[in-house]
Amino acid sequence: MFSGELPADIGYWLPNLQELYLSDNTFRGTVPSSIVNASRLAVIVLSMNSFTGSIPITIGRLELLERLFFAQNYFTYEGSELNFFTSLTNCRKLRTLVFAHNPLKAFLPASIGNLSTSLQIFEASGCGIKGIIPSGIGNLTNLQRLSLDMNELNGSIPITLGKLQNIEQLYLENNRLEGGIPQELCLLKNLGELYLSKNQLSGIISSCLGDISSLTWLFLDSNTLTSTIPLTLWSHKSLIVLNLSSNNLTGNLPSSIGSSISPLVGLDLSINRLSGGIPSSIGGYQMLNNLSLAHNNLQGSIPESLGKLISLEILDLSQNNLSGMIPRSLETLRYLEYLNLSYNRLQGEIPSGGRFNKFTASSFRHNKDLCGAPKLEVLPCRNKQKESRNLSSLKYISPIIATIIGLVVAIYLLRRHRRLRKQNRTNVEPPSLLEWTRVSYYELVRATESFDESNLIGNGAYGSVFKGKLSDGVNVAVKVFNLLSEGAVKSFNVECEVLRNIRHRNLVRIISSCTNMDFRCLVMEYLPNGSLEQWLYSHNNHLSLIQRLQILIDVASALEYLHHGQPTPIIHCDLKPSNVLLDEDMQARVCDFGIAKIFGEEEFRLRTATLGTIGYMAPGMTLCLVNLILHNSLA
CATH class of the missing domain: 1.20.5 (Single alpha-helices involved in coiled-coils or other helix-helix interfaces)
Known part of the structure; x- marks a missing residue:
């Protein structure tokens, strides 16, 4: 909570300063021009303050500068171009440049292409930047992340972006970009996240996008794209979220949809001109969490195979020409929170089992031949079954x-x-569809109060877990890995690999991750009731027999899913009461996949009996857990 202005002569009396960290305070005023006299500065972090004025054009005199963070301040710029970029071309060691969320409202100069080729991270989102993206940006061949989203950029996407062979994250959404999606983007073989949403892009979706094997998040929604959906996207084996909504896409959904092994959890094709039927093979996306095909010209019946989407929480098929009966198989979707089948030509009795008892009339409106309970505002069914x-x-x-x-x-x-x-709960609006949360390191610092011990909720072999509250009010658990601990990086990589491929109500959910050269963490949902271990050995808390039984069922469901619910078996290897967390409804979630094993079918058969820590291997751990819970209950 430091405040006030920086001393005007700060650079004169700190000539040997190498790193300056002042982020997440309430400093105001301008950045003193004397700062360039601290010629040994390699790191300047001024993010999340109230600095005003211009970014000093002399900043380039700091030739040893490696990391520069000016994000989330009130810096402005008086000229038409951001000329401090020209000054920064002298900083040949610069690796990170972040000045996002400042009201700069100026143009990117052509000199951006002369920045150091060492630059790996360039973030300038939410700055009101105008004009075109200079083609010279393709010279920054070591870029790993480029964020120019939420600006006022226009013109076309430069084809020179195809030279960024190391790029992993490309964010250009929420601008005014025009023209087509360059095929040169298909050359980016390391690209994992591509966000082009909410622009004015037109033309086709090139099939070569589906050939980028590393692609996991593809957002092309809210443009004016006109083509069929490339078949290569349906055979992609790494795609997690695909959002093509609010375009002018045409054609039928292919019969091959869902037939390939895919970790897809989010699919939004709404507000297009798709026709034909919904293929029954769509039931192959068993990890699918959100599915929206609304506002199209789809016809035929709703396939029974949708009942195989065991993780589905949101299903929107409204505003189509679907006919036939509502499949009874949808009653088995135990996690379905939002259902919209309105504005179709469905008929017959509305199912009443499973989650259907919580849906209201808004889920079924304008289907004149449906019948069911009076609360659904439809005719009563004649034949009682x-x-x-x-x-x-x-x-x-x-x-x-x-x-x-x-x-x-x-x-x-x-x-x-x-x-x-x-x-008895009040109906709530469904969560925002296919929305991916990106969390910066500085937001995590603020959320956890600089990882204060008062927010520490757990320690493990490879790191610590802190409770935090993000800027949107969401409580999270931040698992920070101790990179000095042997095996921590491997544990982080294993946990990322496991969590990106699984989705189940009884497994802890990952919200985001945050990494840099010296930091690794996972951002997960916060479960307020702590671990099962705390409840079993607490003198103040008591688990009823029914609660204990449900916890057993939840853990067994999670294990069954890990072992048999997906093409590649996963063995947890460290299942114990401290790794079973409880949410606000006392529903159990299995966590901590740091030493999990991912097996092919033959390897799974050969090694199931010899995995994990002795005393905690499945099914032995399951028996231990049963005996432990029931023993405590009887005691």
Whole structure:
């Protein structure tokens, strides 16, 4: 909370200063021009303050400068071009240049192409930058991240971006860029994230984009693209989120959709001109969390295979020409939070099982031939089939009742309790579809109060976990890896690899990650009820028998998904009560995949019996967990 202005002569009395960190305070005023007299400066971090005035044009005299952070201040620029770039061309060791979220409102000069080829990170989002992207930017061949989003850039995307062979993240969304998507972008073989949303781009989506094997996040939404969707995108094996919504795309969805092994969790094709039916093969995307095909010209029936999308939370098929009945298989989607089937030509009885008991009339409006409960504002069904369905269900569950009656009764009571509690909740709006959270290091510093010990919630072999609160009010858990610890980097890489390929309600969710040369962390959802270990050995907290039983079911569901719910088996290797977290509803989430193993089918068969830490290997750990929980309960 330091405030005030920097001394005008700061550069004179600190001639040997090499690193200056003043971020996340309330400093104001201008940056003293004397700072260039501290000629040994290699790092300047002034982000997240209230500095005003211009960025000193003499900053380039600091020839040893490697990292420069001016983000989130109130720097302005009086000229038409950002001429301090010309000065920075003298800094041949410059690796990081960040001045995002300042009201600069000027043009990028051509001299940007003369910056050091050592530059790896260039962030200038949210600065009101005008004009075109200079073609010389392609000279910065070592760039790994380029952020020019949320500006007022126009003109076309320069083809020279194809020279950035090391680029991993390219953010150009929320501008006024025109023309087509250059095929030269397909040369970027290390590209993982491509954001071109909310521009004025036109033309086709080149099939070569699907040949970028490293691509995981592709956002081309809110443009005027006109073409069919390339088949190469449907056979892509690394794509996690694909958003092509709000364009003029045409054609049918191919029969091959969902047939390839893919970690896709988000698919948004809404507000286009797609036609034909929804292929049944779409059920192959078993990790899919969000699916929107709304506002198209799709027809035919809703495929039963949608019931295979076991992780689905959002399903929007509204504003199409779909007909036939609503598949009963959708009742099995236990995590479905938002459903919209309105403005179609559906008919028959609306299912009442599963999550359907929480949906309102807004999910089914303008389907004149649907029938169901009065609360759904449709006609009542003539043929009552509830009794026959109940009798059929009893036929299948009666042998189970006869053998494990106590367990079934407990499960029934638990589900009834949770269903009544959820029915009393106020309906909420669905989460923003396919929105990826990017969190900067400085936001994490602010969120955790500079990783203060008061926010420490756990320690492990490779690092620590802190509670934090992001700028949008969301509570998160920040797992910071101790890079001095042997194996920490490997643990971080393993956990990233596992978490990018899995999606299940009983596994802890990753929100984002943050890395730089000296820092590695994972940003995950914060679970307020702590770990199972805390509850089992606490004198103040008590778990009921039903809660203990549900925790067992949740952990078993997570293990079953890891072992058999996806093409590549994953073995946790460190399952124990401290790695089972509980959310606000006491639902269990398995966490900490730092020593997990990912196996091919044959390797999985050969090594299942010899994995992990002795005492915690599956299924032995499952038995230990059962005995431990039930022993505590009886005690």
